[in-house]
Amino acid sequence: MHFTTLTLLSSLIATVNAHFQLSYPPPRGPFVDDSEVNFCDNYVHAVSNRSEFPLSGGVVTLNSEHTSWSLGILLSIVQDPTSFSNFTTSSGQQQLARNFASGSGEGQFCIPLDLSSTGISGVQNGANVTIQLVFNGGDGSLYQCADLTLSNSFTIPSSVSCSNGTSSSSSPSATSPSGPQSASKTSSTASTKTGNSASGIAITGFAGGFGLLLAALIATL
Numbered sequence: 001m002h003f004t005t006l007t008l009l010s011s012l013i014a015t016v017n018a019h020f021q022l023s024y025p026p027p028r029g030p031f032v033d034d035s036e037v038n039f040c041d042n043y044v045h046a047v048s049n050r051s052e053f054p055l056s057g058g059v060v061t062l063n064s065e066h067t068s069w070s071l072g073i074l075l076s077i078v079q080d081p082t083s084f085s086n087f088t089t090s091s092g093q094q095q096l097a098r099n100f101a102s103g104s105g106e107g108q109f110c111i112p113l114d115l116s117s118t119g120i121s122g123v124q125n126g127a128n129v130t131i132q133l134v135f136n137g138g139d140g141s142l143y144q145c146a147d148l149t150l151s152n153s154f155t156i157p158s159s160v161s162c163s164n165g166t167s168s169s170s171s172p173s174a175t176s177p178s179g180p181q182s183a184s185k186t187s188s189t190a191s192t193k194t195g196n197s198a199s200g201i202a203i204t205g206f207a208g209g210f211g212l213l214l215a216a217l218i219a220t221l
């Protein structure tokens with residue numbers, strides 16, 4: 001009985017500790033917590049309504065639910081990338097639009113993503129590309145994807161919240177991904193910012209959900 005209870009509690013804690021959500025550009029589909037350990041949050045095909053994204057001066061925004069994490073951003077120029085192998089270079093390494101770097105803190109983060117400076121062949125005005133965020137907050141690698149059409153005239157909409165944040169770990173240190181593949185490029189020093197808008201809602205929601213689950217569990221003992 002006690003062992004079972006502990007096991008249940010552990011799995012509950014593991015569930016409510018998850019994860020991260022890509023906010024901008026919009027992901028392939030609505031966030032599915034349990035699927036985020038899979039390729040593209042288990043959305044295996046590119047969407048038909050791609051998002052325009054600036055060739056230079058782009059940003060990615062996300063909500064982190066972990067206090068300490070790493071993030072790298074993979075890029076595919078395949079029209080309908082359906083597997084991790086579509087996000088590799090000709091030599092089989094991860095094709096990185098942004099090198100793995102560490103971040104700290106929960107809540108909203110705004111991360112610069114200047115695709116024009118990646119030097120990846122095929123990254124040009126009008127190109128259809130897909131980015132895949134690889135996030136690890138200590139419970140394994142998590143994945144979300146966004147299908148984009150690149151534009152040299154498009155700018156990030158003002159509705160995308162990339163301000164009112166305080167600078168956090170202004171030059172994230174480069175880390176090696178824990179998987180068998182490793183980053184092949186040198187570290188960049190772009191900063192990440194963290195804000196506090198909206199993050200409280202998500203965290204409160206999770207905490208509340210956990211409390212209810214815990215109460216339900218205790219009631220069954």
Ligand SMILES: [Cu+2]
Nearest residue numbers: 017018019139
């Ligand atoms: Cu998590």
